[in-house]
Structures are given as structure tokens and as C-alpha cells.
Amino acid sequence: DIQMTQSPSSVSASVGDRVTITCRASQGINSWLAWYQQKPGKAPKLLIYAASSLQSGVPSRFSGSGSGTDFTLAISSLQPEDFATYYCQQANSFPLTFGGGTKVEIK
């Protein structure tokens, strides 16, 4: 199975800050990586697919990069509605696996 390791597990940031979250796969997954945002009590929401493609309707302050084993989600200017938990997911092969999550908290 492909293990997905996210870091950090949590980050404290202020509105307007740039935030980056990394995700490392235990083996190469080409660009088959997705990023999701989840708020408490809600279902996850797709932000980025194929490592760097922005899902329709997602603000352009979100961006994704990387290929192979190392990936990054960046939020260019954190907004109040961005405080949430973020997950990466490899979509290269079964079993599909998620990272452990990164909680973005208000500083």
C-alpha cells in the first residue's frame, strides 16, 4: 500500500498569511494526487486534483504542485473561511489512501 505522510499535522496562522502543506507518498504516484478541505461536521470538499488542477468553483488562492512523491498545497492569502483540516489522497492505485490531515488553526 502507498503511505501518504502530511506535514505539519497542524499549523497556526493569521488571516492574510501564506500557508503551505506538504504531502509525501511512500512511492511514486506520478501526478495522481488530490487535496481536500474538511470543516467540522461537514463532508470533505475537493480543492485540487491531478496534483495541480483547481477544481471548479475553488478560489484561486489555492494551488497545488509536485509530482512523483512530493507534493504541496499552498494557500496564498489565508481567509477566515479557510480554517479547516486539509487532506491529501493518492489516486494512483488501490487501495486509495489519505494523508493523516493538517489542521489549519487561527493564530
Place this chain on the structure above:
Amino acid sequence: QVQLVESGGGLVKPGGSLRLSCAASGFTFSDYYMSWVRQAPGKGLEWVSYISSSSDYTNYADSVKGRFTISRDNAKTSLYLQMNSLRAEDTAVYYCARAKSGTRCIDYWGQGTLVTVSS
């Protein structure tokens, strides 16, 4: 708009069975692969199962293989998860999810249904 509505969750004893259903609307259900993903209380996301658009391919997480069965009825635009031999560690919110075309990522999620396995 795309809607996925799960039902069938509840409290069940260890060793018991439960069948989850997901009613899909707002898109051509028969064109899309579908998945179930679960989330234990306070924990992260865990993929459970996947089914092709025509039901000719299914896949399962090792943790549920042999106990859970995914199925679909395209005429009823519904997805199902039959869960047998339930264990305490199966306690979670179960999400019905649509796979984005051409990928194995998920572009739409239901609101989730809670399954609690406890004596």
C-alpha cells in the same frame, strides 16, 4: 445540482449487519464510478470501497474485504454498502462519494451516515 444522500446508519451489535444506501441525483449516475469513504470519530479519512459505472469492477480496503460488499442499481440511481460481521473499529461516519471522471479522486460527497458498532 449533484446530490448524494446516505441512509441506513445506526447502532448495531458486534457481529451484526447493516446495509447503507445512497440516493444519487443531479447527474447521470450510470456514467460515474462511485466509492464509500469512512471517518471514525475524531480521526482521518479512510477509503472503503469502489465500484465501476457498470458494476464490472469493485475494490475494497483490506480492513473490510470479505465482510463488506459494494453494489449499485443504475436504474434506481442508488449505491449500496452491505456490511456484515461488523466490529467496533467499523464505527464511523460513512460517506457516499462520486469519483471525478477519469480519476480516482472524489468530486462530490454525501453528508454521511453514522454507523456505531457497540454492545
